[in-house]
Amino acid sequence: MTAVAERVSPAIEPTLFRQLLGCFPTGVAVITTRDAAGKPAGLTCNSFSSVSLEPPLVLFSLRKASKLLETFRAAEGFAINILSEKQDALSGRFASSRIEDKFEGVAWRSGGLQLPVIDECLASFECLTFACHEAGDHYVFIGEVKHMDGGGSDHALVFYKGAYMMLAESLRKLVVQGKLGDADIDEAYRNLYGTLLRLACSRATEAELDAVETSVAAIEQHPDEAPLAERIASASGFFGAIAVAGHNAALQLMAQTMTTVLRERMTHVLSVRPRPDLFPLRRKIVASLRQRDAEGAAAALDALITQLRTMDSSSRA
Template sequence: MTDITAAIDPKLFRQLLGCFPTGVAVITTTTADGKPVGLTCNSFSSVSLEPPLVLFSLRKASSLLGSFVAAERFAINILSQSQDALSGRFASSKIADKFEGVDWAPGPLGTPLIDDCLASFECRVHARHEAGDHDIFIGEVRHMGTGSSEHALVFYKGAYMMLAESLRKQVLEGRLDTPAIDEAYRALYGTLLRLACERASGAEVDAIEAATDEIERHQGLLAAPQRIEALARFFSSIAQAGHNEALRLMAQTMTAVLRERLLHVTPSIPRPDVFPLRREVVRCLRDRDADGATAALDELIATLRRDTPE
């Protein structure tokens, strides 16, 4: 349970917000000289049916804030699963002209509508409110349309849900073999352990040790669900301690793979023989011994692949 007397940690706040799946949209408008501009957004939401109102929020630090403040209209383009590349394009700060090579056309209100989206809403600006480090734009829908019949592009816990579902399917169908998964764990978590030895706080190492305690506490056959969750926390705590957002998102995917394998492919069984190896990982983290931590991880993975001892 979160301590209500403690300050809200921005990283944890963002992580927990990611537990709520959202659709992905590209919000578009035109500048004063008629140039189309847009950005990726997952803060789109409905507000009212009568009148038909929707909203999205935009960071005050966004380079496009001035364009949207000056515009009288904007459009919401709801992306499909096959448009994940568009999501990345309109989210990138390295691409100057987001519309270059993108198929689009002006809608009835003159706002840029991207081809083949699931749905589009052209809006007249109804209100704008400042809210912390964002501005909230409320639009009155004046025109709407439908397009592709595909599934929506969904964002969940820092990744596209279609990726998570694809990995889950591959695991259940046995198309991800054990050596490949082990190699991925060694590469990803080996890197994260090295980063954690440099960057982890004492509290973050404590969290890894607490997950280790929890794994050892739930060793009965009937305690498999609790043991699986503790295993997931052990690895996710390592990812958190590495302080690298990109690698942490990759680790979330690997945690999903771990859960699916232990629940449906290779059932979790008690393994007290690996207790000392997890403890060694924690000890090396406290000592800032990166080589020792990665060696203990390698031995942990190798030992888990051996037959269960008598």
Template sequence: MSHPMPQTEPIDPKLFRQLLGCFPTGVAIITTHTADGKPVGLTCNSFSSVSLEPPLVLFSLRKASSLLGTFVEADTFAINILSQSQDQLSGRFASSRIADKFEGVAWRAGPLGTPLIEDCLASFECRVHARHEAGDHDIFIGEVKHMSTGSADHALVFYKGAYMMLAESLRKLVLEGQLGTVDIDEAYRALYGKLLRLACERGSGEEVDAIEAAVDEIERHQGADALPLRIEATARFFSSIASAGHNEALRLMAQTMTSVLRERMTHVIPMRPRPDVFPLRRKVVHCLRMRDAEGAVDALDELITMLRKDGAARLDEAAVPVPIEG
């Protein structure tokens, strides 16, 4: 007996792309040459292995790409895996404003004549094995004919819309105490002040519900053994505010601040429950529902001030910084 297929909601392209970003990927430059021998290439994080015997790899290319025709006509291509010191190359080959991507870039022709970029972690020179159309992309499968290794640096990793090397650098700064408490406070006030104002203009009722749900979780997880859950709920409180602001650039900055927050709360600062500041988070939510931007910003500012005053007293006792995250 057949059963009817369950009804599903349409996939939101923006959310789909955001969730795909939760999977860290390496960054590569895919190269080939035109019919008259001119080297061309583009930045890609859709590279993947397919088979060991025979050695097959793939990458996918948007149908809207200006280079699609060139890759369709070419019988070879190369995968150049970038190191974390080659982030500028990644940006160069991703830019539509740079006509000649190879100008000033060190490269050599591989055994198949395909452009290989110098100092990459690894390069795979491939002969086209198959091409398949798949939605708004074409999938190119190549059989690896030649391989080479280069730099011994770490790989450049893309994660949630940013290079992982940035997150790693921030983590190091936090653990070494190089990010000052005053600077972090100013960053919270400036960034989330702007996001709260935007959330009052653009945030939906469901998005404010998500902020309130994070507040509920913070208040629920107050025991000493619940610190990891409280940290995640606090991070969710701030990330939900960022989502409600509907500004992708500021949301990426907020992700950076969330990384700082997690590291400080987990590794740097001894946390204790702060039920005295519960009403201030509730006030933020209430003001968002009332579309009272100044009230929401003032509540956040008061939250930071209260935690910092308490922190100053504890600093005298314990000689450690105290978070605004409480």
């Protein structure tokens, strides 16, 4: 078998090998642990993969040339922090050899295994080291997941052909270029979130309804000069809370796409300003949810969208 392979296979050229591997899009993670003194350590990695469900095993690979190799080999465990597309700066920070203290200015906490868990990641997995195998110029670390947590609903940061790729890039271009019309977007919101509100009236827990009401309060509490990023976050939080309360995974995935549309429109298309005229309409949605009034909640959403579009149209006229 070896003789046959040597006869039909040309030598693998490392640069081309790397280039062709880059044709496979991968997620980006920051792998963290603690050194012998308890100091947090971490690096950027796109070699993360799942291995097994029973027991729950994951892996990542680390170059033998890495300065942190011995730190990870000596540690009892490690944490996988899956980055969102908003965290591309974190990816660059933990990949840089010029930054001595990677955690300076980074929001993080100690997880259940006392491993460093980075805030606002899409997901985190704290693992005890299950096995470590030498493989060519890398070591493969296999970890057994002991704690895990899910974060926001943003899109994942993706590495493709040597660069970051935003999963929503095509959608973003459509929004910015004005190729998604107001009428189509409004219809999508009415149908998607109207359905989610109806589902929430029968499925949502009281805690989930509290989350919707809290998101409404967050919007109302913005001062007039609140930064755009805060307004976008609170508006996204409102619709995100409704999506969670609807308890439908497929519709929640669609809602994540609509969140991207909302974010891009607020950033590039709409004139974002205080809208106290919308406060009673959001409160009506909350009240209808509390009363488990599905049609009332959907009607309040319809009124909210109509009022929002009416005012936006007049401001652009």
